[in-house]
Amino acid sequence: MNSEVEARLWRALQDVEDPEIPISVVGMGLIVSLAYRPEERAVDLELTFTAMGCPAMDFIQDDIRERLLQEPEVGDVRIEVVWDPVWTRSRIREDARATMRSLGIVA
Amino acid sequence: MTPTEMTAEELAPRTEDEVRAHLAAGKLVEGLPHMSPEYLKGIRRILTVSADTELVSAPAYLRAAQHAPALNNFGSAISICQDELAHAHIGYRLLGDLGVDMPRLIYEREPAAFKYPYAFDVPLDSWHELVMANTLYDQAGFVLLSDVHRSSTFGPWKRALAKVDKEETFHLRHGRTWVKKLCADPEEKRRIQAAADWMFILTLEWFGLPDERKRHGIQLEYGFKGLSNDELRQEWMAAVVPFMDEVGIDVPAHHDAEAGRYVIDCPFPARFDSEEKRWRLEDGAITWDEVMTRWKGRGPMNEEYVARLQKGYKGRKRNVARRSEPTGTA
Numbered sequence: 071m072n073s074e075v076e077a078r079l080w081r082a083l084q085d086v087e088d089p090e091i092p093i094s095v096v097g098m099g100l101i102v103s104l105a106y107r108p109e110e111r112a113v114d115l116e117l118t119f120t121a122m123g124c125p126a127m128d129f130i131q132d133d134i135r136e137r138l139l140q141e142p143e144v145g146d147v148r149i150e151v152v153w154d155p156v157w158t159r160s161r162i163r164e165d166a167r168a169t170m171r172s173l174g175i176v177a
Numbered sequence: 178m179t180p181t182e183m184t185a186e187e188l189a190p191r192t193e194d195e196v197r198a199h200l201a202a203g204k205l206v207e208g209l210p211h212m213s214p215e216y217l218k219g220i221r222r223i224l225t226v227s228a229d230t231e232l233v234s235a236p237a238y239l240r241a242a243q244h245a246p247a248l249n250n251f252g253s254a255i256s257i258c259q260d261e262l263a264h265a266h267i268g269y270r271l272l273g274d275l276g277v278d279m280p281r282l283i284y285e286r287e288p289a290a291f292k293y294p295y296a297f298d299v300p301l302d303s304w305h306e307l308v309m310a311n312t313l314y315d316q317a318g319f320v321l322l323s324d325v326h327r328s329s330t331f332g333p334w335k336r337a338l339a340k341v342d343k344e345e346t347f348h349l350r351h352g353r354t355w356v357k358k359l360c361a362d363p364e365e366k367r368r369i370q371a372a373a374d375w376m377f378i379l380t381l382e383w384f385g386l387p388d389e390r391k392r393h394g395i396q397l398e399y400g401f402k403g404l405s406n407d408e409l410r411q412e413w414m415a416a417v418v419p420f421m422d423e424v425g426i427d428v429p430a431h432h433d434a435e436a437g438r439y440v441i442d443c444p445f446p447a448r449f450d451s452e453e454k455r456w457r458l459e460d461g462a463i464t465w466d467e468v469m470t471r472w473k474g475r476g477p478m479n480e481e482y483v484a485r486l487q488k489g490y491k492g493r494k495r496n497v498a499r500r501s502e503p504t505g506t507a
Contacts, residue, residue, distance in 0.1 A: 089346070089347045089350060090343055090344055090346075090347050091343065123252050123256070125252055125253040125255075125256030125257070125347075125351075126253075126347065127249060128249065128253070129347075129350060129351075129354070132354075173340075174340075
């Protein structure tokens with residue numbers, strides 16, 4: 071049951087795009103971990119960014135919160151920004167990589 | 178002879194009829210071999226305005242960025258400045274490809290010769306004014322560049338603008354998110370209103386002379402723009418006025434449902450006091466000739482911003498010249 075909810079939350083996160091390129095935060099490899107706590111109706115996320123100076127940090131977190139709170143089982147979204155593992159291009163998913171190439175962005 | 182020493186007539190081999198036929202066949206202009214002298218002069222003009230506007234927004238926004246309420250906000254504002262420099266670089270690099278002496282254009286032009294809108298000559302002195310600039314000025318830039326992206330027949334710029342538009346969207350979001358947040362507090366909202374009071378009308382001017390005074394002719398034919406000045410002004414108001422209504426900020430414009438267009442509710446154009454950052458609406462409307470006199474005279478920050486942008490280049494040039502001077506010892 072928990073795994074079904076978590077699978078749906080992962081799919082929901084695919085709706086959240088990087089503010090500057092049309093790739094989801096999942097495709098970009100920004101989501102390090104996701105755990106649903108049914109007793110608290112809360113989602114615990116570990117999130118990283120491509121750079122510590124990423125100007126879109128607040129926007130991305132706001133968008134993630136807004137999207138996940140649309141899910142009926144979710145009453146709270148708790149985000150922890152982590153820098154380990156270090157984000158590298160290897161975290162970009164293959165389908166996202168193809169989209170970036172089509173936009174002329176080297177990935 | 179290098180390209181920068183050649184005239185437009187020497188660089189652009191086609192006739193106007195050949196360019197028109199090329200465009201009528203559904204092709205884009207990809208470089209000098211496809212251009213006529215008129216096309217080359219026109220695209221250079223519009224690229225210069227665009228590049229100058231992006232360039233000056235960097236020192237203008239940097240001035241206000243130091244008022245950021247927190248470190249990560251300062252980082253976001255600096256990132257916006259970085260984007261603007263990159264957008265300027267695209268324009269100047271394309272001008273370089275079209276035979277313009279880039280270093281001379283950027284670093285050796287007199288401040289008053291830069292072609293960015295007058296609005297940037299008025300200093301941004303607070304975080305409130307920065308985010309209002311993102312909301313109003315970046316929206317104006319977005320309207321103008323989206324129009325160019327849609328209508329442009331110059332392939333290299335048309336393709337580059339896809340990415341510029343996406344990055345400008347981030348600037349707009351930055352402005353609107355902050356305006357909404359600040360309007361939730363009465364004192365912050367008062368300061369946002371004060372910023373809108375001088376910046377809204379200044380941005381209305383951004384779109385230039387009204388259509389009855391402006392012949393667009395070749396600009397529209399060659400795709401240098403798609404919409405007229407008044408149409409672009411309407412598009413900007415359509416984007417900005419509903420948002421201002423939503424957050425409760427008063428602006429001197431409203432949508433007239435019967436006329437199907439936005440109407441400006443104050444004397445326009447009007448006299449602007451750049452020292453006080455205040456519109457002297459009590460004087461009534463002025464003429465566009467008076468507006469152009471103000472534009473040509475530039476505003477309070479013109480010399481300082483251009484000096485800042487040119488400082489490194491000029492300093493290095495002086496040092497190189499000094500090192501090349503004979504020492505004069507026997």
